[in-house]
Amino acid sequence: MGRLLPAILFAFALVAFAIGCANEKKQGIAEGEEWFKSYCTPCHGENGDGQSQIAGMMETPPKNLRQIAQRRNGQFPDAEISKIIAGVENVPGHSTTDMPAWWDTFKKAEGITDEKILQEKIDHITAYLKTIQE
Numbered sequence: 001m002g003r004l005l006p007a008i009l010f011a012f013a014l015v016a017f018a019i020g021c022a023n024e025k026k027q028g029i030a031e032g033e034e035w036f037k038s039y040c041t042p043c044h045g046e047n048g049d050g051q052s053q054i055a056g057m058m059e060t061p062p063k064n065l066r067q068i069a070q071r072r073n074g075q076f077p078d079a080e081i082s083k084i085i086a087g088v089e090n091v092p093g094h095s096t097t098d099m100p101a102w103w104d105t106f107k108k109a110e111g112i113t114d115e116k117i118l119q120e121k122i123d124h125i126t127a128y129l130k131t132i133q134e
């Protein structure tokens, strides 16, 4: 009986921790969505499907971001997508494209100097994109 209480408390702590993690993840995705709406929809469209006002005027059409996984055999490559957004990954076509590199833009526009935080913000956008895959 003496061991039951600590076990119960431990179980509660675990559950609280899991809920905390889930909340943090949810907040990250919500923030990613906000950033997406601020920075990405002009080209990629309100819902990310690539249908935007200016899409038709662009030489390289913005990609449908709801089909990132579809274009890769159903796999959503988190790290690669974060790199594409940051502009680090030299994906074929990307060095010369109309897809901007966001690393420096976010640094200036959001006034973020801590690169770890900057990476987190980009990962949040990636996490949001993952939720809108078809």
Ligand code: HEC
Binding pocket: 035, 036, 039, 040, 041, 042, 043, 044, 058, 060, 061, 062, 063, 065, 067, 068, 071, 081, 084, 085, 092, 093, 094, 097, 098, 099, 100, 102, 125
């Ligand atoms: C000025 C227009 C423009 C804006 C704004 C823009 N993009 Fe793009 N994006 C493009 C274009 C054009 C492509 C396609 C590039 C190519 O095909 O080489 C692209 C491609 C991508 C890809 C690659 C998709 C894949 O399957 O390989 C991702 C991911 C992406 N954009 C994310 C974003 C995010 C996130 C934002 C906002 C932070 C954003 N884009 C803002 C024009 C834009």
